[in-house]
Amino acid sequence: MIDLLHRLYGNTGFGFLDWRMLVMWAVVAVLLYLAVYKKFEPLLLVPIAFGAILANLPTEGIVNKPASIVRSPETGEVVYVAAESGRVVHLNAVEKMMPLTVGDLDATTLQSLLDGDTVDGFGTGSLLYVLRREVPVAPKKLFELKINEHSFHLTDVLIWAHASGRVVDSSVEKGDRVVQGQPIGELHSERTGGLFHYIQMGILLELFPPLIFLGVGALTDFGPLIANPRVLLLGAAAQFGVFGTFIGAQMLGFSTEASSAIGIIGGADGPTSIFLANALAPELLAPIAVAAYSYMALVPVIQPPIMRGLTSMKERKIRMNRLRPVSRLEKLVFGVIVTITCILLVPPASPLIGMLMFGNFLRECKVTERLNKAAQNELINIITIFLGTSVGITMTGDRFLRTETLGILVLGVLAFGIATASGVLMAKFMNLFCKNKINPLIGSAGVSAVPMAARVSQVEGQKADPGNFLLMHAMGTNVAGVIGTALVAGFFLTMFGGAH
């Protein structure tokens, strides 16, 4: 019985606690405080934060991948095979980032890895193969390491088991050349993957963001935009926030792909950010999503000083004409034209644009109310729950507590600021030419952050002139910003997306 108690204790999760988890609990507490008490986009931040709790507990059974085929991560030569058929392998109970190359290990660890199974400091991860990259990154690292009868370079890649199970197929031998993506072995287990492994598929397969956009489209009224199409330019201008942040991220040393994904935070559009981050920089998904949603909530804090600083009182008092009513047919025609134009210009944005305008068509055609309601409610609510928790579950301490995260958070604020300023300045610029003056305060709404930013415009406008109603005009700018950001996402995907 003592033995049983011992076993029970050994199987609790206490042994897996580390300081990173505790820090992340504090981060979660802050997020929950902001969401629940400060109402910072709670619909997303609460699921994200709760997902992050689960990510930072020893919940191995909740995110683990199912045992399956092992693929070579690069093209190269197999220099060591530990995956003999029938061998039982296992994975850490909590997700850990394992060392990538032989150079990340010290000789003793490597020695014990080759001898046995368990390695201090890396839990119980099982090494399956060592691979020599075809094109070594840098010749200076080509130190050679001889252990037993094996010889390694420091740049040789370590391939670990991705799941607990049994090796049932090991089709390669030492000396074989393998290409990137080639199956080099197979693990098998009776156990299935964790709940969130399957839910996360909605992000990995890029299903959730377009479906959310279906609901967003069903919730969006493009009327103000159609009645005053000039605001499309304001929505375009605000995208400079994205490009400004892109420059900043490049300067901080992020890769081009990562910089694009970080830049899009400035678009203030949650699903688009997640969509792009998943495609271009999946390892940064969590901080980007958190930044995107947190700063959206900070719009009323970030924007007003910039708006006031860049405008004169006279400008802020400009009254704008009432918007004309827009008929059903006009809305439908607009929707179809936007769909065709945007998809022709940036095909990679078609899942987002296509679903957005489809949802809007369901809304505006007035003959599909059942579907419109379903898109606005059931569908978007259920997917929001799954999307939020899927993002949160990636927030392990290992991945989140890095200097990159800090950089992203700083760049995110910057992005919002630049976008706000660009929108306002564009409005002032357009006033140089237009007869019907535009109140520059609605320019800031181009950052998207629907409908927060539009409300800020309205509030600032009323501070200058209590009889001024800018809300509907700002809503136009707002939705223009959504289209603009989707275009920019498509642009980035065209430029940097899609390595094989």
Add this chain to the structure above:
Amino acid sequence: MIDLLHRLYGNTGFGFLDWRMLVMWAVVAVLLYLAVYKKFEPLLLVPIAFGAILANLPTEGIVNKPASIVRSPETGEVVYVAAESGRVVHLNAVEKMMPLTVGDLDATTLQSLLDGDTVDGFGTGSLLYVLRREVPVAPKKLFELKINEHSFHLTDVLIWAHASGRVVDSSVEKGDRVVQGQPIGELHSERTGGLFHYIQMGILLELFPPLIFLGVGALTDFGPLIANPRVLLLGAAAQFGVFGTFIGAQMLGFSTEASSAIGIIGGADGPTSIFLANALAPELLAPIAVAAYSYMALVPVIQPPIMRGLTSMKERKIRMNRLRPVSRLEKLVFGVIVTITCILLVPPASPLIGMLMFGNFLRECKVTERLNKAAQNELINIITIFLGTSVGITMTGDRFLRTETLGILVLGVLAFGIATASGVLMAKFMNLFCKNKINPLIGSAGVSAVPMAARVSQVEGQKADPGNFLLMHAMGTNVAGVIGTALVAGFFLTMFGGAH
């Protein structure tokens, strides 16, 4: 920068526009007009039409399959292998039907295919293998073609890459014998499949139609049918529309399987049509679905002249007895008996019949209101959105703009006409024997098209005698038609379904 602009332009979708797309845009405009302004089954036609917009834009990223295993489409001998491990292959940005056999290519194209990669007129599709069928279709085509060191027959099958990616496994060599379905290679890519690839799974795996039937069952009241079971015969008679169309399709040269799928249009039952078309003639899914839903909406136009032509004024004035109330228990017993009988008789119809009666049980048992509501609303609405767009996304110009489509549309009208006439005539026939006369106008409701056809019966009845209320009786015939069509679908699946 010029270079960058150039690249940006090169990656827009303009280069992929062709005349078929433009024609399909016009088709879409017609469908949308009918759906939105003429209220032709908008709940299905709007999603179908919007799906068709996406299908006819260069939205490669929205329907593409993920890279995966390549299987041999037939049993035969491999005569050419271009899929060497590590080779990077790609797929057209827009879906194109690629040539099937060597005979569909000219010698120059074949030559350039063997030399390089890209072929004018076929986009950038990559040829992976050429396969010699074991049983050549016709000896007269056995011309031999010698290119480089290779020798081809005109009937040799071309196997193209199904996705962009890298060949990571090519397990067959020239001269190997392969059986149909055998894995002969593997493609791998970091990119996932498109959004609609995954949504379409609901049709391919035959999930959506039964789930829609779950909702339909929850929305259907079998009371009028139970109170007057004779109408089951009217519902049966109307199925002659299906068989009549089957004959017509056979005469137009469609295959037996395709004829069955086309015939079922006469059943006027959307999900059943989609279910059967997917199983027997997936390449005709789009026109069949479009015909089924469009004609359902045309019921008030197609039926009345036929009904009036086949009946005398005296017959149209027949009044029918009030229907007795039907108790909960009777409805439940009826549901279970229909389930057991139909499934025993035509097992392949069990997904449809089983789900229909399950939904109805949830409705009628009165103790599972939560589930009944969910089936009637959330579930059916969400799936309708996905089903409609999945059907629409298959409407590429390549597939839709063919003479077959025209034939199907003509046959569809025919089917509705025959079904209407059969129902009316059956009622007249039954009146020869029955004491309680049946108003033949309710016979036409046997085509299903719930509740459109029942309403037509009611309207025509009131034209003859304003005090005549046929609606409930016609509803009975209506739901009998639903059961009848499901049986016919099962019959066709029994006869022609299920080659391995």
Add this chain to the structure above:
Amino acid sequence: MIDLLHRLYGNTGFGFLDWRMLVMWAVVAVLLYLAVYKKFEPLLLVPIAFGAILANLPTEGIVNKPASIVRSPETGEVVYVAAESGRVVHLNAVEKMMPLTVGDLDATTLQSLLDGDTVDGFGTGSLLYVLRREVPVAPKKLFELKINEHSFHLTDVLIWAHASGRVVDSSVEKGDRVVQGQPIGELHSERTGGLFHYIQMGILLELFPPLIFLGVGALTDFGPLIANPRVLLLGAAAQFGVFGTFIGAQMLGFSTEASSAIGIIGGADGPTSIFLANALAPELLAPIAVAAYSYMALVPVIQPPIMRGLTSMKERKIRMNRLRPVSRLEKLVFGVIVTITCILLVPPASPLIGMLMFGNFLRECKVTERLNKAAQNELINIITIFLGTSVGITMTGDRFLRTETLGILVLGVLAFGIATASGVLMAKFMNLFCKNKINPLIGSAGVSAVPMAARVSQVEGQKADPGNFLLMHAMGTNVAGVIGTALVAGFFLTMFGGAH
């Protein structure tokens, strides 16, 4: 045409009817009667019963697996290969349990299996391989059987085709050694899996129970528990019902895993029972689920005599203090602490506990009403439909009509009785020490069965003293029981879960 009629008849399901199916129809009738007329948890029992109808009709197309890779069920040596590439194989139209070893066959059957394909008494199942286990179970069974050139032991394992289709890959040969889980062949077919094959994935992959718990959390108010935390001990005590039943099941000869899954019936918690049964004893899923849900409905019958027998009238008259109000913050803090504590202690319970508390957080934070509503309604309703039918579809006569089922049903009643008694006795025990006396009637609510058991406490309390309101206190015990049962499930998973 006679030929055609003959074929049609041959393809109806009548040939597959057997007595077990008819008996199961009677079982279904009883379940439906209890659900519809006695209101025994109809939300689950109706779907389960309807699934069981489908399971006991010849609905091969509704549950069949898709053709795929064949894996070795054990480690051993291949002694016979009938899966030559290109061979067409098939599966019974109705699910049948096929013989497991050579010893389960007689020599004639084996002979005809080796000669041809179809075997009387086993339908048309195709034998693919025979495997010799590496460690023979018992030497006395090592009789050798020589047929044609092959030699078998009685303990050799038979590997049957899991789907109809064509063998497209047979990578092993006679004499090869294979490990458990190793791919030894592949079947391929154009036909997809059945509707319920895909829906059942929600149980097999352990997705439905946690998602149901998400909804349960959103429907649960932990306030009464927080206001009176002592009731947690009552919830704990009631878990003795689980352990008592575990002992009973062990004594009846069930395996340790099966005993755990049977014991958890005493937890009176449907999703937890399904979750644990799927993980530890999937072959017993149906009877366990049916017992769990049926007995929950029997709580008002089972509990009162036990409660009255164990308490004096004086005890039953104990009045309990009004519960203090609990603030939002307190509820949120409680939720997070329960999450962290329980997951740290029993990581395998994290999908259940995590989702339960996540749903509760959505409910209590008051800023995510959309998501809370979605979890309480759409999500839980849709999944309940699928969960219920998935459980029911496993209730084939083959599996259900066994003595084990009877044993489970008896043990289930026992479990409820013991749990009730334990809860009541624990309350009496606590009264020996506490100043604020606890009314022992609320102890019985610790079996979970929310809110049935709490209502029983209230009713019994009012019988003794009409002015006594125990409901809220009993609700506290009730939800404590939910947490307790989830912990026990985690404990069992820790002890017996997870062979590879």
Add this chain to the structure above:
Amino acid sequence: MLAFYTTLAQVSAAAPPDLPSTANVVFVGFLFVMIVLALLATITSAIGAVFIRQAAREAAKAAVAAQKAAESARSVPAPLAGTFSPAVDPGSGTSGESAGADDSTILAVVAAAVHTVIGDRPHRVVSVRSTGPGWAQEGRRQIFSSHRVR
């Protein structure tokens, strides 16, 4: 079905499939549907007969009971009983027997129609006056229309 697959598979290995002629398929298929539905009609009628007899018996009993009740409680008026009666006639979907049930259906339809037209705007149905049985029929039709979600 599988037996058929088997047959087909075995045949196809040896010889080209012997697909039935169009005429045969049509004849057998149509006959099949007619027979099955005629069978169902017969079964349903038989079951219906049982229920009808039972309902008649119960109605007779109820009539007797009602007469007794009426005699013993002549002085208690029951205004509004029809409108507020919470009991739902289980067969109301098909019936049309009792005027009360019809009325409530009308009310439901009116309320639903108003709601559909003016959406979520607040509204109070101040008064509904019956305008004949046509309304009820139309109401039922509208309810069935939901079916056309297909």
Add this chain to the structure above:
Amino acid sequence: MLAFYTTLAQVSAAAPPDLPSTANVVFVGFLFVMIVLALLATITSAIGAVFIRQAAREAAKAAVAAQKAAESARSVPAPLAGTFSPAVDPGSGTSGESAGADDSTILAVVAAAVHTVIGDRPHRVVSVRSTGPGWAQEGRRQIFSSHRVR
């Protein structure tokens, strides 16, 4: 997009990828977005012009018709017409033109707000008195708030 992949793939086999400079990307990208949205603005304006002209024509016709109707039916009062009018102005989402539409929006908002606050408890909106246009604006804002589900 694929053409680009092709190019990239072909290039990458031979030489390191020629990724564009940051400045170029920013310049081209921003220009691209500006041009596309300007294009959309132009198209939308053009289409809008057509609709505006048409609406003007129809309004003129309607005015004439209304005048005639008014002349011929001076004695029929139509109280409550605004409140119960079932016709939904198709452009009501954006307009703000007619006082009637505004009123009904206000009513909707009030009812929704009451419902949100007191939930499913039964309530009757006894009377709503307009307190100026600010309400309507706030109502629209609240409606749009649902958007922030993202």
Add this chain to the structure above:
Amino acid sequence: MLAFYTTLAQVSAAAPPDLPSTANVVFVGFLFVMIVLALLATITSAIGAVFIRQAAREAAKAAVAAQKAAESARSVPAPLAGTFSPAVDPGSGTSGESAGADDSTILAVVAAAVHTVIGDRPHRVVSVRSTGPGWAQEGRRQIFSSHRVR
């Protein structure tokens, strides 16, 4: 958990698994559940103590403030305040403290029950008279019943 798998796997390779005896499992398992829930009870009590103390402080403050307010505003009547009060007592689910909250719960239950019984037919709850605290209890029970969706 994994550590256990590891152990088990290593053991099973060498020797038959050393499964614990039934008695041991039951003893350890039951002890485990008791201890964990006792621990949770202790933590919850501790946290509860903090909240109770805080609530007491706030109540005291509120009482003082209320007294002042009452003195300064004796002449302003506030009819219906209870019924229409939009503020939701955050702890109302468990409490039962204030009569007002109870009343509104009753109203909700009545309305919900009426709706459940007569469905979508239009109805107006004309008047609800309280019939004692039993109603409220029953209402809460009904609300919790939704839980049995499991």
